[in-house]
Amino acid sequence: MGKVTIIDVARLSGVSKGTVDRVLHNREGVSAKSREKILKVIGELGYEPNVYASLLASRKSRSIAVLLPDSSPGEFWSLYASGIEKAGAAAEPLNISLERVGYNQYELDSFRNACSKVLEMAPAGVVIAPLFKAETSLFTAKLREKGIPYVFIDTKIEDDGYLVYYGMPMYKSGYLCADILSVVRPCEEILVVRIERDKFRQSDPTASRRAGFLDYIEERLPECVVHNVFIDPKDPKGIESRLREFFAEHPAVRHIATFNSRIHLITGFLEKNGMQGLRVVGFDNLPANLDALRKDTVNVLITQHPDEQAASAIRDLVDHVVFKKTPPRRDNFMHMDILTRYNVEYY
Numbered sequence: 140m141g142k143v144t145i146i147d148v149a150r151l152s153g154v155s156k157g158t159v160d161r162v163l164h165n166r167e168g169v170s171a172k173s174r175e176k177i178l179k180v181i182g183e184l185g186y187e188p189n190v191y192a193s194l195l196a197s198r199k200s201r202s203i204a205v206l207l208p209d210s211s212p213g214e215f216w217s218l219y220a221s222g223i224e225k226a227g228a229a230a231e232p233l234n235i236s237l238e239r240v241g242y243n244q245y246e247l248d249s250f251r252n253a254c255s256k257v258l259e260m261a262p263a264g265v266v267i268a269p270l271f272k273a274e275t276s277l278f279t280a281k282l283r284e285k286g287i288p289y290v291f292i293d294t295k296i297e298d299d300g301y302l303v304y305y306g307m308p309m310y311k312s313g314y315l316c317a318d319i320l321s322v323v324r325p326c327e328e329i330l331v332v333r334i335e336r337d338k339f340r341q342s343d344p345t346a347s348r349r350a351g352f353l354d355y356i357e358e359r360l361p362e363c364v365v366h367n368v369f370i371d372p373k374d375p376k377g378i379e380s381r382l383r384e385f386f387a388e389h390p391a392v393r394h395i396a397t398f399n400s401r402i403h404l405i406t407g408f409l410e411k412n413g414m415q416g417l418r419v420v421g422f423d424n425l426p427a428n429l430d431a432l433r434k435d436t437v438n439v440l441i442t443q444h445p446d447e448q449a450a451s452a453i454r455d456l457v458d459h460v461v462f463k464k465t466p467p468r469r470d471n472f473m474h475m476d477i478l479t480r481y482n483v484e485y486y
């Protein structure tokens with residue numbers, strides 16, 4: 140016998156196709172005797188329903204919440220947009236919609252409110268970028284209580300509940316950054332430019348990357364001094380003032396790194412003050428970062444593919460929600476691309 144169909148099940152059960160369909164979808168209107176007979180035939184024939192057709196016929200719609208920071212075009216979180224759009228188009232025929240829930244990445248209360256909104260939605264699944272790790276742990280505990288699967292992108296929290304993770308290997312990326320920064324010339328002092336985040340200091344998405352960087356320095360360059368300067372992305376004048384003060388006190392510093400996507404926030408200062416011959420390494424292929432790379436104000440960008448992260452994580456979550464599939468790998472570390480002015484045009 141070829142592929143078993145619903146018609147075969149109906150014929151051997153002595154009932155109509157509609158009756159079989161009601162049993163498959165657990166609807167009322169079928170006697171216990173007929174239901175038992177149909178299920179027996181299904182087991183004997185090994186009939187597997189056409190899941191796609193069943194979903195379309197049922198018209199049951201579900202949503203997946205995508206919990207990401209708010210962003211404007213050209214900012215890091217906007218790089219996920221095309222992947223989310225692609226995943227949304229693939230999920231639509233399965234009656235799955237994606238609901239973007241944004242929050243202010245610098246305000247803990249904003250994240251809490253976004254989490255509450257997601258819980259009120261009662262989605263079929265959740266995609267999370269866990270910037271506020273402690274608060275995220277409280278949120279994911281509630282998701283587990285409700286039986287809602289969730290996936291991490293960009294960074295992850297080491298808990299037992301997440302379905303899958305897609306992102307750069309954060310610790311290794313920091314280690315790589317230190318190697319690239321120090322390999323060209325002797326490195327005695329390094330300026331690390333960091334972002335001022337929430338007032339409660341709960342948000343620290345690059346902590347693991349920073350740990351990798353500092354471990355490399357301790358192991359390979361123990362005499363090297365690492366300086367930290369914190370900047371506010373929304374305060375250009377403050378950025379210039381802090382950098383001017385730093386270089387007035389430390390004029391010999393020739394190495395600069397950021398662990399976030401904001402290396403472009405300092406390149407204007409470097410260009411304005413004619414600071415050439417520095418070794419500058421940053422992360423992520425934001426348009427402003429790429430422009431600085433072309434000018435050689437930034438020497439190297441370590442980049443990833445946020446769009447692929449989003450599309451892959453949502454695909455695995457949809458497969459789990461709809462088809463009960465378990466992802467082949469739980470932790471999916473994306474490749475780290477190294478861009479310079481010589482290969483940036485081909486990326």
